[in-house]
Amino acid sequence: MTNNGEKIRCPKCEWEPDGKAYWQCHCGCRWNTFDTYGQCPSCRYVHIHTQCIECSEWSPHAAWYVDLPKLKITFVQTEKAEG
Ligand SMILES: [Zn+2]
Ligand SMILES: [Zn+2]
Numbered sequence: 436m437t438n439n440g441e442k443i444r445c446p447k448c449e450w451e452p453d454g455k456a457y458w459q460c461h462c463g464c465r466w467n468t469f470d471t472y473g474q475c476p477s478c479r480y481v482h483i484h485t486q487c488i489e490c491s492e493w494s495p496h497a498a499w500y501v502d503l504p505k506l507k508i509t510f511v512q513t514e515k516a517e518g
Contacts, residue, residue, distance in 0.1 A: 441500055441501070441502060442500070442501040442502065443469050443499050443500055443501070444499065444501065445487040445489060445490060445492070445494065445499065446494045446498040446499060447487060447490050447492040447494060448487060448489055448490040448492070450487055450488065450489035450490065452467065452469050452488070452499075454467055454469075454470075455467060457488045458482070458485070458486070460475040460477065460478060460480060460482070461480070462475060462477050462478040462480070463477075464476060464477035464478065468482060468485055468496070469499070472496065473485060473496035482496060483495060483496055484496060485499060
């Protein structure tokens with residue numbers, strides 16, 4: 436599944452997310468993490484690392500995007516300050 440034409444795939448096994456809500460936040464919310472660049476739509480927590488559904492390996496969320504513009508990575512860094 437892609438957002439705005441971006442290609443998304445697991446950095447470890449090349450699995451491509453199909454847009455379903457596979458990921459669960461510690462708050463209990465289930466959603467497609469690639470719809471929100473890793474941010475939980477319920478509690479707004481940003482998950483910096485994303486687990487692959489296919490190979491179960493964890494990778495930095497930004498690493499899933501094949502052509503990630505540098506400006507999108509900044510949101511991951513600013514998130515840390517909020518705790
Ligand atoms: Zn994988
Ligand atoms: Zn949450």
